[in-house]
Amino acid sequence: MVKASLSKHNGSNGDSTNGNITRDIVAKLWNLCNILRDDGITYNEYVTELTYLLFLKMLAETGKESRLPENYRWQDLDDRQGLEQLEFYKQLLLDLGSPKKVNDAVVLAIFTDAQTKLRKPTNLKAITDAIDALDWFSAREEGLGNLYEGLLEKNAAEKKSGAGQYFTPRPLIDAIVRLIKPQAGEVIQDPAAGTAGFLVAADHYIKAQTDDFYQLSSKAQEFQICQAFRGLELVPDTHRLCLMNLMLHGIESPVDCGDSLSPDGETLGKADVILTNPPFGTKKGGGRPTRNDFSITAETSNKQLAFVEHIYRALKPNGRAAVVLPDNVLFEDNTGKKLRQQLMELCDLHTILRLPTGIFYAQGVKTNVLFFTRGKSDRGNTKAVWVYDMRANTNTFGKTRQLTLADFAEFEAAFGEDPYGKSPRIDQGEEGRFRCFTREQISDRNDNLDIAWLRDTSDDPEDEMTEPEEIAAAIATHLKNALAAIDGLIEELN
Template sequence: MNPMTDNRTRDIVAKLWNLCHILRDDGVTYNEYVTELTFLLFLKMMQETGHEDRIPNGYGWESLSTREGLDQLEYYRRLLLDLGDTKKTQDPTILAIFADAGTKLRKPANLKSLTMAIDKLDWFSAREEGLGNLYEGLLEKNAAEKKSGAGQYFTPRPLIDCIVRLTKPKPGEVIQDPAAGTAGFIVAADHDIKVRTDDLFELTENQAFFQRHLAYRGAELVPDAHRLCLMNLMLHGIESSIVCADTLSPDGEALGKADLIMTNPPFGTKKGGGRPNRSDFSITNDTSNKQLAFVEHIVRALKPGGRAAVVVPDNVLFEDNTGRRLRTWLMELCDLHTVLRLPTGIFYAQGVKTNVLFFTRGKNDKANTQAVWVYELRANMPAFGKTRPLTVADFAEFEAAFGDDPYGKAGRTDQGETGRFRCFTREQIKERNDNLDIAWLRDESEDIEERLSDPDDIAAAIIVHLRAALEEIEGLTEEIETAAAVSEEAA
């Protein structure tokens, strides 16, 4: 599913995005603008879908949009407070979307410009194409704008759709995203299931209720991303609860067991060097590395026979100590059947090197991985960025090589040292000290910064290298401090 396939939807998204220029002199950032727009669009979309009865105190779109000047701005501020107040609002979704809501708007004229512009949009076409598609298009536009920094919450749609096609979510399964962002994986899984069940009409009443209300579980730590997530789910007809919580805290255990987990966890370390606070963790409980800890959560959250697809940075594949223990443990408990080495530049920052791990939780906890297939989609690939975006076609050869079995058991062909798909036995991986950062193709392309043409792409590439260097320094500092503390205790 591409939320921006229809020209009319794309035009509406472009008009909405251009409204952000109105707010520049009000000091509103790109991310703040999307959050601000979410509040206003919620009210307008409730009117368009005939669901204004969900909004308490008569706070409908017309009550806001027909006001003028300072009266309108003050009414809007009161509206935001009341919709997020448990004493005045009972609807849990509305409460969550408007939790701690406030406006960054200071000038009444700017609010009036926004409400007038929203009223002038082609809402008939928007309803025809689906309001959820319109909102997802807006989120995608925000993620593509590097100055917003929103790409850290937004996995590229072609990659999400590829993962959904390969893992094949089924009706009746519990599907989890422990780092939900703006709910891209959940929305795509739901769309896929609806396509294959005639929009759930082929299911029984109980099965359809499960799909709408109970099939999807997840958590998102960042409040603003969480409210965007809830809005996205609501507009796609998904009533499952995605909580605003830290998966690496005891709240993560409450997410329960899942049949399928698809996720792109945050990279980096926990703020302040904090460790996961999970009583069930035994592998990553002593590290502040978030992506390692998320992998442990995913393994523990899978039901026996459950499958997962998780985006991880390269260091998860090669890091020693905790990283190596995690990989060894993962390959014991799970069948890590496929590693996809992703191209650089497909996320918000150039140069981020990532992979997708596909694995299945074993029925027992011993020797589940017999071989790992690695697909090299990084070497000799275009410089992805604004001028060359990622497309569905870029994954076609990988999907054909992966096969049509969601557990990685379809017939596969090792393409040898000159091909992109190779098989490595568990014994071969042990000889590498369980290092899964396996590359064999020589990258004939020039350095990525030299191949980029857009200044924003070049700047983002430089920034990511600086961030990586800082993280390495922080990690080294942490190791030195730990070693010093151990020496002190020994003395």
């Protein structure tokens, strides 16, 4: 029976959902990282290491250890001491990543090429003892998925980890999902899945609409658990975190390790909904996409432009998308302009949200959310674009001023209830934040969609930086943006 496999959840994933016990457990787990730094372990390595151990422990706590071969389970590791425990752990990681030992596809994917960075037996024992001492009964009640998401968010918030450079803030994810309104029975895709934030949030939303799927038939429940969500993640270590996050939320859909800008992306198939924050910058090594179905971006190394082409080609007719993109996608000439023209022909690009600065770890990155619907025909689908400016004269977000779901309330009200952007809307004029621009007006702008009309008198968040890590990150971001622009110019000249 499918219902027995449903995981407990507490509504939308975001800063308001994790209970006090979950936050306390996350803090305790994170504090262990201070011990491991003496072992030469970085923050990202620590979270990956912790994923291996938490996977074993959570299978024990949820009664699912049958997914593991005998003698490779939590108690087998926890009962050991000293050097014997460390040597056993090293062998366990090797064996759980071997098809000769393991039949479970998720287990294999999580442990493929897994290696421990631990060198001191005392550190391994400190972690296993600390994990054993946690309040697992309460953690199960609040949802183990919430616990793991809290750990991922903690890692992203730690500047020195670098994990939050383009980490999509949970309140932004939740606001996007609430506007797009994914429905039971729809195929939902993220071609740059990361740690599965968008997919998990969509799952939470659908569960909230269907009483944890109990309003659905058994066949429909099975679809939601095993087929509704599709995605790819390029980085193996991030893919492990993604699989763990999905598993703890009861999602068994295939999210593989691969490159959406290669033929892997074609295997994702068509989707009803695409939600994503694709990586910014150029393709590694300056390479071009290797997709046979690309036309506009076939010769560019600009990843975000290529991802846009993937998205509108992967949408079913009347399929809807929301994608986080940097400003250069809106104003770049040549390939960028051709892409925008094709996007507005094939899709109804009905809304652009200009996001405030400072919400991403990488200072200097200015971003937007593009909301669009794939047309039933291939011509003239965009009649007008509504632009909401959440950037000008707004709070500076960062460590001291966290982004919350409440910050999106005015935009959500202006957007309206219709997920296709068809709700009645009011143009607020030159003094307001929400304005409408016809396709003809955009054409007169040379199809430049980087539209701003409010005079911004707020301080630049970069002027307030004091910590060396922040300043270095901002400089690195500006250099990357400049290099991406130069690469694009060289491509056009060639």
